[in-house]
Amino acid sequence: MSGGAADSRSVAEKLFAIADAFVGRESLSLSDIAARARLPLSTAHRLVAEWVAWGGLVRGDDGRYRVGMRLWQLGVRQPTALRLRRIAMPYLEDLLEATGEHVHLAVRDGLGAVYLERLSGPGAVSAISDVGSRLPLHATGVGLVLLAHAPTEVFDEVIAAKPRKYLPNTLVEERELRRRMAEIRSFGISTSVEELTRGAFSIAAAVRDATGEVVAAVSVIAHVERVGEPQFALGVRMAARGISAALGYRPPSD
Amino acid sequence: MSGGAADSRSVAEKLFAIADAFVGRESLSLSDIAARARLPLSTAHRLVAEWVAWGGLVRGDDGRYRVGMRLWQLGVRQPTALRLRRIAMPYLEDLLEATGEHVHLAVRDGLGAVYLERLSGPGAVSAISDVGSRLPLHATGVGLVLLAHAPTEVFDEVIAAKPRKYLPNTLVEERELRRRMAEIRSFGISTSVEELTRGAFSIAAAVRDATGEVVAAVSVIAHVERVGEPQFALGVRMAARGISAALGYRPPSD
DNA sequence: ACTGATTCTTCCACTGGGCGGAAGTGGCGA
DNA sequence: TCGCCACTTCCGCCCAGTGGAAGAATCAGT
Incomplete structure (x- = not known):
């Protein structure tokens, strides 16, 4: 299935790349995230779902993603x-x-x-x-x-x-x-x-x-x-x- | 090498478990994190290093870990x-x-x-x-x-x-x-x-x-x-x- | 309603990155 | 000097993660 060279980044780096995509923006669509994090759509989809499951990201009624309360909780006490x-x-x-x-x-x-x-x-x-x-x-x-x-x-x-x-x-x-x-x-x-x-x-x-x-x-x-x-x-x-x-x-x- | 049943959580879940360990606390030692996230020390060590490399966690002079500015940046704009x-x-x-x-x-x-x-x-x-x-x-x-x-x-x-x-x-x-x-x-x-x-x-x-x-x-x-x-x-x-x-x-x- | 463009979701077989026990290192107190 | 504890590194097995591709859903234009 995988034809080209695989992305050498670790899972963690990919997750962080997704998080980074949100720095300074309110909401992003899945394709925005994939583009910013330089990830294939399917990979971005799966990883974003993991963030959502945890509560770090939330999916709005408009289908776009936003930073969730869990990340806020974590950061606010820095x-x-x-x-x-x-x-x-x-x-x-x-x-x-x-x-x-x-x-x-x-x-x-x-x-x-x-x-x-x-x-x-x-x-x-x-x-x-x-x-x-x-x-x-x-x-x-x-x-x-x-x-x-x-x-x-x-x-x-x-x-x-x-x-x-x-x-x-x-x-x-x-x-x-x-x-x-x-x-x-x-x-x-x-x-x-x-x-x-x-x-x-x-x-x-x-x-x-x-x-x-x-x-x-x-x-x-x-x-x-x-x-x-x-x-x-x-x-x-x-x-x-x-x-x-x-x-x-x-x-x-x- | 691995003798017992492997942890069924995904990498992402483990990373999030580490993040969760920090909710409400100032600083944690590596063993604190490992205990709270229910991870073997070596695994915790590796994953924490990934958080640190990204800037989500920082290691203080005392060797303990704290939430870093990058997570703060992410959360503060929720x-x-x-x-x-x-x-x-x-x-x-x-x-x-x-x-x-x-x-x-x-x-x-x-x-x-x-x-x-x-x-x-x-x-x-x-x-x-x-x-x-x-x-x-x-x-x-x-x-x-x-x-x-x-x-x-x-x-x-x-x-x-x-x-x-x-x-x-x-x-x-x-x-x-x-x-x-x-x-x-x-x-x-x-x-x-x-x-x-x-x-x-x-x-x-x-x-x-x-x-x-x-x-x-x-x-x-x-x-x-x-x-x-x-x-x-x-x-x-x-x-x-x-x-x-x-x-x-x-x-x-x- | 039909068509085509766009965006999102699911599937699946291959494979190398993640895993964690064990061994190594270093610092501290007795 | 020794033992203890906390952390760090090592390494080979194996399955979780990967991403191309196909399918589904949504939307805009005619």
Whole structure:
């Protein structure tokens, strides 16, 4: 029956590929899933049925599949996300009030910045990020901050992965990125203008926990005309300090 | 090599069993996982490694495993949870302010009530429920409300599954439960005293969406001495109505 | 109602990936 | 140094998983 070369991925990898197909989308048809996971329809059909039987995926009345409550249950208790979000929320709300633009909280996971929270004012720029998004480290405010404080291997991997130039201002050269990292580490804050989104600039700062390690980053994304207004840098600094303090960080006093 | 009867579960089921082991716990060691998932250590080891390779689980510095950001990403966008939480939050906060006790929002998933949100006042009773918990329908305020408005098959399955009697007041008999369901449907509110937690009572009401279907339930769990104080029933009713209205529900006006 | 396109579901025989007992490794406490 | 426990790796057997193909269901256009 099977003519061509069999798919060398393990069952688990195929199941995960199906799960991955759902990251960032509401609902998918069987063929969508099969296409995204690069699986033959019959295989996708069978594996999706297994997810459904477990409750990780549910089939709607429209025949399309959605992420089910069981996966929600599993994810919602992710310790890092839970703790950081809970602690950071009041500071993020203050920051939103002070700026009226997009406010972000993100952590690094591998080579991506994962957005734990996004609060947005009414007239904020249209941005790609949302809660649960994963964006590249080199092209976002939070990403650059997280990268600047990550182990050097991470930087090497980012370079090795050939970072994509989204806009003319996106940094992709190793030298430029290195300089920028050093800058962020010494200033304690990062300002990017039109590096990922046209018409937007971003100010980001690092959040530290009780051990002094950088565990997250906060940022504001605002309309580029407002660049230079002092409340952004000030607000982001205060939010980052506040959250760090709430996490038990005590800055070296010497 | 393999001597005894092989495990008849499919790879997928084994992977899911591992995932299930994490529901409601922060971190597990490999042997914990193997025990909970009823898998030989070597099998658990291999499958856990697959989860880790994908990013669904992460291994901490302590050697224990935790749910990773990838599973969080997947779950956090679960459409029902996302939408209901976002819309309901302000009403739940009002309800918390009015009562100062535990406030819950839950949906039915299969034979369980899954808690989408829990807000708690400072002196609230110690309760088992938390965000992401799954509790039996017959033994919780929200569960009874959800059961009362569920398809009859669900009720039959609950009965068939021999509901457990947690406390003397827990309803487990088919006749009693049926009567209670009818009561809830006609009064539009449910009051339970010490059915799951000693020293606590619960008042719950149904939330409907634009189609008129019951999609969730809100409840307050409070110290049993406060039973009868009017703000509980009133507050729960108002919250349920408010959320329903925000979801687009228009009560029949005749 | 007929036709054809599209999407989903089921079937089945071949085969290599998964299986798990057993042996190996490493760390810790006595 | 020894024993214990928790984890990791190994390896050969065998059946679960595979995916092409055929069948069923659904839908749109004429």
